[in-house]
Structure formats: structure tokens, C-alpha cells
Amino acid sequence: xxxxxxxxxxxxxxxxxxxxxxxxxxxxxxxxxxxxxxxxxxxxxxxxxxxxxxxxxxxxxxxxxxxxxxxxxxxxxxxxxxxxxxxxxxxxxxxxxxxxxxxxxxxxxxxxxxxxxxxxxxxxxxxxxxxxxxxxxxxxxxxxxxxxxxxxxxxxxxxxxxxxxxxxxxxxxxxxxxxxxxxxxxxxxxxxxxxxxxxxxxxxxxxxxxxxxxxxxxxxxxxxxxxxxxxxxxxxxxxxxxxxxxxxxxxxxxxxxxxxxxxxxxxxxxxxxxxxxxxxxxxxxxxxxxxxxxxxxxxxxxxxxx
Amino acid sequence: xxxxxxxxxxxxxxxxxxxxxxxxxxxxxxxxxxxxxxxxxxxxxxxxxxxxxxxxxxxxxxxxxxxxxxxxxxxxxxxxxxxxxxxxxxxxxxxxxxxxxxxxxxxxxxxxxxxxxxxxxxxxxxxxxxxxxxxxxxxxxxxxxxxxxxxxxxxxxxxxxxxxxxxxxxx
Numbered sequence: 307x308x309x310x311x312x313x314x315x316x317x318x319x320x321x322x323x324x325x326x327x328x329x330x331x332x333x334x335x336x337x338x339x340x341x342x343x344x345x346x347x348x349x350x351x352x353x354x355x356x357x358x359x360x361x362x363x364x365x366x367x368x369x370x371x372x373x374x375x376x377x378x379x380x381x382x383x384x385x386x387x388x389x390x391x392x393x394x395x396x397x398x399x400x401x402x403x404x405x406x407x408x409x410x411x412x413x414x415x416x417x418x419x420x421x422x423x424x425x426x427x428x429x430x431x432x433x434x435x436x437x438x439x440x441x442x443x444x445x446x447x448x449x450x451x452x453x454x455x456x457x458x459x460x461x462x463x464x465x466x467x468x469x470x471x472x473x474x475x476x477x478x479x480x481x482x483x484x485x486x487x488x489x490x491x492x493x494x495x496x497x498x499x500x501x502x503x504x505x506x507x508x509x510x511x512x513x514x515x516x517x518x519x520x521x522x523x524x525x526x527x528x529x530x531x532x533x534x535x536x537x538x539x540x541x542x543x544x545x546x547x548x549x550x551x552x553x554x555x556x557x558x559x560x561x562x563x564x565x566x567x568x569x570x571x572x573x574x575x576x577x578x579x580x581x582x583x584x585x586x587x588x589x590x591x592x593x594x595x596x597x598x599x600x601x602x603x604x605x606x607x608x609x610x611x612x
Numbered sequence: 613x614x615x616x617x618x619x620x621x622x623x624x625x626x627x628x629x630x631x632x633x634x635x636x637x638x639x640x641x642x643x644x645x646x647x648x649x650x651x652x653x654x655x656x657x658x659x660x661x662x663x664x665x666x667x668x669x670x671x672x673x674x675x676x677x678x679x680x681x682x683x684x685x686x687x688x689x690x691x692x693x694x695x696x697x698x699x700x701x702x703x704x705x706x707x708x709x710x711x712x713x714x715x716x717x718x719x720x721x722x723x724x725x726x727x728x729x730x731x732x733x734x735x736x737x738x739x740x741x742x743x744x745x746x747x748x749x750x751x752x753x754x755x756x757x758x759x760x761x762x763x764x765x766x767x768x769x770x771x772x773x774x775x776x777x778x779x780x781x782x783x
Contacts, residue, residue, distance in 0.1 A: 311776045320772050322677060326749040330636065330673040337639035344641035348684050350776065355685075357775035358744040360725045361737075409747065416689075426746045443747050 311353060315346035319354050325409075363422040365430070409443035415454070418561020420538065428461035429468060434537055436558025454558055455487035457535040460500075475521045477504045484513070485534045489551055492522035498534035540581040549573045549595060553608055560585055563605035570597050570608055619658065625668040626654055633676050640680045653679055721782055728778055732771050735759075739767040740775070 318336060321327055337343050415421050417436040424430050427446050433439050437454025449458070451472040460468045460479045468479045472486045472493045482500025486493065495504055496518035504511040504519055509526055511519055518531040532543050542555055550571035556564040559581050575595060584591050588606055592599045598611040626633075630650060637646040657675050665671050729737045735757065742748045742756070743764075750768065754761045 310780050313773075316772060316776060317769070320768055323744060324750050325674075325747055326751060327674075328667065328670050330670065334636050334639050337636075344639065348641065348680075351681060352684060352688065353776045353779045354744065354772055355681075357725070357772075357779050358740075360722055361729065361741065361775070362745045364722065364726050364729065411747070424741070424745070426742065426748075 311350050312346045315343065315350040316354075318347055319350040322351075323354070359421075362424050365424065410440055411443065413437075413439040413441065416561065417558050427463065427466075430459040432457040432459070432535070432538060434558065435561060451486050451488060453488060455485065455537070457483070457485045457538065459483050462500075475504070476506060477502050478506050479503075483534070489547065490554070492520050494518060494520045496531035496534045498531065536578075537581075542579045542581055544575055544577055544579070546574060546576050549575055549597065549608060552579070552595065556581070556584070556606075565605060565607055566597075567607060567609040569610040570595075573597075622665060622668050622671075623658070626657070626672055629669055629672065633672060636673060637676055637680065640677070642680065642683075649679055649683075650676070724778060724782070725775065728774055732774065736767040736771045739764055740771040743768055744772075 314336070318333060321329075322333060337347065413421065413423055413431075413433055415433050415435050415437050419435050421433045422430055423433060423439070423441070425441070425446060429447075431439065431449060434455040434457075437456060438452040439454075439456055440450040440452055442448055447463070447466045447468045449456075449468075449470050451470060458468070458470060458479065460482050470477050470479070470486055472488055472495075475493050475495075477484075477486075477495055479500065479502050482502055483498040484500070484502050485496045485498070487496075495502060495513065497513040497515050499515055501515075502513045504513060504521075505526070511526055511528070513519060513531075516531045518529050520527045520529060529545065532545065533541065536543055537559060540559075542552075542559060544552055544555070547555075548566075548571060550566045552575055553564040553566040553571075556562075556579070562585075573596070577594065579591070579594065584594075588601045589599055591597070591606075591608070592611070595608065596611065597608045600607045600609060633650050633653065634646045637649050642649050653672070653676050656679075657672065729740075732740075738757065739753055742753045743750060748756075750764045751761055754764045757764070
């Protein structure tokens with residue numbers, strides 16, 4: 307089988323991918339040496355990125371850990387031990403491993419895409435469609451959710467709590483599985499396993515499994531968690547939201563534009579929507595939400611029923 | 613020795629090397645867009661909050677390289693999207709969700725990649741992850757794993773070659 311990815315191009319793609327790479331003059335010379343080189347490089351670089359993306363979604367095997375790691379590091383979804391709380395509050399926003407200089411990078415998902423990110427500490431973040439999550443290579447135990455939603459599966463480490471920031475709301479895990487969802491006016495945190503300390507510098511609300519909190523402005527309101535992460539199976543659960551928010555959530559999840567007309571956008575809705583069923587049969591949204599559904603080429607409009 | 617740079621210092625390096633950066637962007641295939649891209653590069657870099665930069669010229673080159681990578685990714689995604697939108701179901705209705713075959717395809721692909729990682733072995737997998745996903749310098753990975761830098765380089769070369777070949781096969 308012929309290799310379509312050129313050896314030299316691949317070598318340059320690997321070398322330039324290293325943050326300490328310095329031979330830009332050498333790289334420029336190679337690029338200029340042959341008109342085929344620039345596109346060979348782009349292809350090699352793109353293929354490597356694709357491969358990396360797939361590998362990042364695969365779980366880390368326990369055997370694939372550095373030889374000199376002092377902690378045996380099993381990924382645990384167990385109950386957190388009470389003694390860790392004090393340490394969690396003191397340590398704040400996570401460890402800085404490679405020096406103070408921040409090295410932020412963004413995970414951005416298209417609407418309809420679900421991506422799992424494996425972090426180097428063994429934690430995993432499942433990012434929902436239409437979302438933006440900021441991570442930082444210099445701060446392994448930290449994430450900032452800027453848009454959309456994500457499910458966090460955090461590897462327990464009592465000496466280094468995992469902190470998530472979601473639009474001004476801060477929370478610290480203590481070895482947990484929990485979900486954060488950003489809506490237009492509010493942020494929701496729900497815990498499936500372990501415990502999360504919400505707003506550790508302020509309200510210090512502790513969430514145990516099955517508990518959730520909705521933060522809207524300065525108000526924190528507790529509610530039952532319901533099914534955490536059900537969106538991964540295509541079930542979107544809404545608890546007293548507006549039809550407009552349902553439309554936004556469907557857009558992010560399905561990858562098709564769903565908009566609510568002014569007439570119906572602020573109507574309240576609570577219930578569960580099976581995204582796959584609705585994608586096959588958009589009209590079924592109508593009776594479910596009490597609206598009319600007008601579908602066109604690339605968007606659905608939710609409007610007042612005749 | 614770390615040479616720390618204020619924003620004015622970085623700007624001086626940028627201005628002094630702007631021509632080199634334009635040449636690099638052209639070498640990468642930017643063509644006539646190179647001038648616009650270097651301006652965009654400066655805009656992004658200057659509005660990005662960051663601490664002292666150890667090697668400012670390298671930092672600017674890297675930012676230029678990333679810009680080209682983003683551009684290429686956008687073009688590819690647009691092409692993929694166009695292909696997706698032109699698919700339709702049996703009634704001629706445009707398909708908006710990945711069809712069952714795509715989902716199965718993606719799962720099969722993931723399974724083949726997992727099998728490759730198994731064959732590559734724990735250390736090579738770790739090197740690939742630390743370098744390509746976590747962005748750790750090879751020099752530091754070598755320290756982490758207690759091996760030489762050339763071992764890390766070799767591991768990375770082997771892992772990337774095998775994974776790249778697989779991805780190309782499946783295209």
C-alpha cells in the first residue's frame with residue numbers, strides 16, 4: 307500500500323507541534339523547497355490532528371501511566387471522603403504544573419457534536435454540542451465553561467481539587483461525576499456521584515448525588531438533579547424553562563437551527579424531549595410543546611398553533 | 613535564561629520580523645492573503661493576555677502557524693458540511709443528524725484506533741497523548757517517563773506514522 311502521507315511532511319508536522327520547537331527558518335526553507343510541500347504539510351498536520359481527536363475520546367488505560375507517577379491513580383467514581391473539604395477550600399483554583407505562564411486552549415464543539423476530552427490527570431469531560439470549554443495546559447485541574455454544557459468525570463485527588471468556572475460561578479469537585487449547563491440567564495450544576503462545592507468562596511453550597519442548583523444572577527436555587535448527563539443518550543430534560551430556551555438547546559444538540567417565534571418564546575415548559583425521535587419527526591415537537599412547527603430546509607420554527 | 617518581554621517589547625520583535633512572518637505565511641500557502649493574515653496575527657497576539665514570553669519570535673511564528681492550521685480546518689469543515697447538507701433521506705428531506713452508517717463508521721474507526729494504541733504499547737501511547745493532546749514538550753515528557761529525548765522522538769514518530777496511515781486508509 308502506498309503511503310500518501312509524506313515522511314518529511316509528517317516529521318515536520320510532529321516537530322512543529324512541539325511547544326518548544328524553534329527551527330522556523332529550517333521549516334520555512336523546507337516549505338519553499340518544493341511546491342508540493344505546503345499542501346503535504348497541511349494534509350499531514352490535519353491527519354495527525356484528526357488522529358489525536360479520536361485518541362482523546364478513548365479512555366486512558368490504567369497501564370498507560372508514567373512510570374514515575376507516585377500515585378497509583380485509579381479512576382474512581384467513589385464517594386468523596388469528608389476530610390478533603392478543608393483542603394479543597396484552601397487550594398482554590400488548581401495546581402500550576404509547568405510554570406506560571408498560562409497556556410489556554412479551547413475545546414469548541416459544533417452544534418450536534420458531542421466530544422469527550424481526556425485530561426492528563428485521568429479526568430474526562432464530555433462536551434455537549436454547541437459548547438465552548440476553556441482548558442489550560444499549565445493548570446490541569448481547571449476548566450472554564452464559556453458556553454453550552456459539559457459532564458465532568460473527575461479523577462479523585464484530595465490534594466488537588468478540580469475547579470470549574472461557569473460564567474462567574476465557581477465550583478470545586480471532590481472526586482465526582484457532575485454536569486454543568488449554561489443557559490441564557492442561568493447556570494445549572496447537577497451531581498451524579500461524589501460531591502461538589504458550589505461557590506467555595508461565597509455561598510459554599512454542597513451538592514451531593516441527586517442534587518442540583520440553578521444560579522441565576524445572585525440567586526442560588528436548589529432542585530433535584532434529575533437524570534445527570536441524559537443528553538448523552540439524546541434525552542433533553544427541561545425543568546421550568548422557556549420555549550425559547552428549548553429551541554436553543556435543540557439547536558445545540560441537533561445541529562439544526564431551531565427558533566421560537568416571539569409569540570411562543572417566553573412560554574414555560576417542563577418535560578423530556580427525545581432528540582432522536584424529534585429529529586426523525588419534527589412535527590412531534592408540536593403537541594409536546596403546544597406549538598406549531600414549521601420546517602424548512604435548514605431550520606425549524608416553533609410558532610403559535612392555529 | 614528567560615528573556616521576559618513587555619507588550620511593547622513583543623511589538624518591537626513583531627515589527628522587526630514582520631517580513632519574515634509574511635514570507636513564512638506565503639511559504640505555508642497563504643498566497644495573497646499573507647499580508648492580511650499577518651495583521652490578524654498581530655491583532656490576536658496583542659489582545660491575548662499572557663505573562664512573560666520566553667522566545668518572542670518563536671511565539672509569533674507559532675501563532676502564524678496556528679492561524680494557517682485554523683484556516684485549513686475551517687475550509688475542511690465547510691467542505692464536510694456541504695457534503696452533509698447535500699445528503700437527503702428517501703423523501704428528499706435533507707438529513708440533519710448523522711445517519712446510522714456514520715455513527716457505526718465512527719465507532720469502527722475509534723475501535724481501530726484503540727487497537728492500534730494497544731499494539732503500540734503503553735509508553736508510546738502515553739508519549740502520543742502527552743505530546744499531541746496535552747501539548748507537553750518532548751523534553752519534559754522524557755523527564756516524566758525517565759527516558760531519553762530521542763526515545764520520546766522515536767516513540768512519537770512511530771505512533772504518528774501508524775495512526776496517520778490508518779486515518780488515510782479510512783478516508
